[in-house]
Amino acid sequence: MAGIYIHIPFCRQKCYYCDFYKTVNTSLQLDFIKALKSEVNLRKNYLNNESIETIYFGGGTPSVLTALQVAEILAVINNEFIVNPNAEITLEANPDDLTTDYLKGIKQAGINRLSIGIQSFQNRHLEKMNRRHDSAQAIEAIENAATLGFSNLSADLIYGLPDLTQKEWEESLDTMFSLPVKHLSAYHLTYHEGTPFYTWLKKGTLKELKETDSVDQFNTLIDRAVANGYEQYEISNLAKDQLYSKHNTAYWMGTKYLGLGPSAHSFDGNSRSWNISSVEAYIKAIAGKNSYFEEEVLSEKDKYNEYILTRIRTKWGVSEEEIEERFGVKNAQYFSEQLSKYKEAGVLQINDRAITLTRKGLFISDEIMADLIII
Incomplete structure (x- = not known):
């Protein structure tokens, strides 16, 4: 039993709080996919022919890929690995990308689970974070996905945002629990060095939410989630009907996984490796058959x-x-x-x-x- 993680490093615009590796230079997309397919071939023996139970497209914003590109990547993986026909295959997506046609396309490509980056149902906070969507688009994306047969839907929310009131947080939770979402990932805002939020915090132009307010928001999250039939199975993750994220649960349980794409990490039980965090360097290294990852043997x-x-x-x-x-x-x-x-x-x-x-x-x-x- 093993998993595959695919890091799609492209975003159409950068969110002010995010420190994951990404680039807005989407002109590199075709060269990246070519390199990614080569990496699949280069690392096809990493998991020793173990059955692939989960595939996860993370980012960045994986929904910048076309449905055909998603299908192309999955075809290569299916050709090189033993993929369980019932494998959980997740795509992280921005709500504004999830048009009806796009949803139909990725479903046909093999995606059976969506992780939708909502973050908030409050438009003023979405604007502060530099998100591309608004609350109405978020609701529409979830409802359309459910209508088109995506029964395993996950969504993200962030609490502890600057100036986020208890009333706004409760309204966001109420909206979330009114929608056909079976999995919720809710994270407290972290100020990562190098992000605009961190810079503004240090300059004093952005004020961190009081700790007592953050604690209240966390308690409200858990209380309301449980009241709506969710189980907290990890500090930041809650699920209905035991629809846990199989991919992330495998990480926590120490299962082997292969990470593909720039900045992706891999684990084989005895060592960890991590790819170079630059899409340009990644593409160049794979094309030139040069080293593109570092490795550490675990004691x-x-x-x-x-x-x-x-x-x-x-x-x-x-x-x-x-x-x-x-x-x-x-x-x-x-x-x-x-x-x-x-x-x-x-x-x-x-x-x-x-x-x-x-x-x-x-x-x-x-x-x-x-x-x-x-x-």
Whole structure:
């Protein structure tokens, strides 16, 4: 069992908060697709013929691709890998790209799950973030996708935005829960160095939301989501009817995956590799048969730390028994010692099967993870 991630680095315009690798130079699109197809061939043995259970188009903005280009990429992957006929195949998309014709085209190409970048249903905040769509387009995109047979729909929201009021946040959630969306990813705004939001924050022209307001918005998110039939299965991810993101869940559970495209990461169980974060350099390196990625072999300490950092975020949690089995008695003893300080703090749910974060623990998850990993 394995997954494939495809990084589509193109955006028609850049959002002011985003630090993922992207470019607005869409004139490189055809050369990029040629290089991407070559990379598929170059790395076809990376996953050792394991069945591909998930394919994920991320970005950037993957919906800048035409439906034919999506089909072309999937055809190459299907030719080089053993893809489960029931594989989850996700495309991240901007609402304004999801016209009826485009939805029909990508569905025919093989996309069976959409992750739609809504971020807010408040037009003033969409404008502040430099998003391309408005609230009406977001609602229309979701409704059209559902009408055309996309039953596995995910959407993103951001809370903790500058000047986001509790009333606006509740209105955005109410709108989201009125729509046929089975999966919600809700993230607190992070000010990443190099983004306009970060620059404006440092200059004082943008003011960060008070922490108490952010906490209130998080609690409102969880309370309203649960009341509407969603299950929080990871710190920032909620799902109805157990329609978890299979692709992201595989990351958290330590499953192998191959990353294709500039800045994409790969993991084979023993090492990690990451592609160069430049579409121009990526295209040139592959054309010239030169190296385009770096690799790191993981130590046992690295593997233990990654297990802690990824699994404790989820509803499946971590297991002392599994730690001893996978990482040895010494690491299990260290984990037990570090865990002891939290046993009476009400931040962890501890039973025979797993150790998970409580609601209280979610607020100090970074602190707990920092204590449990090995420096």
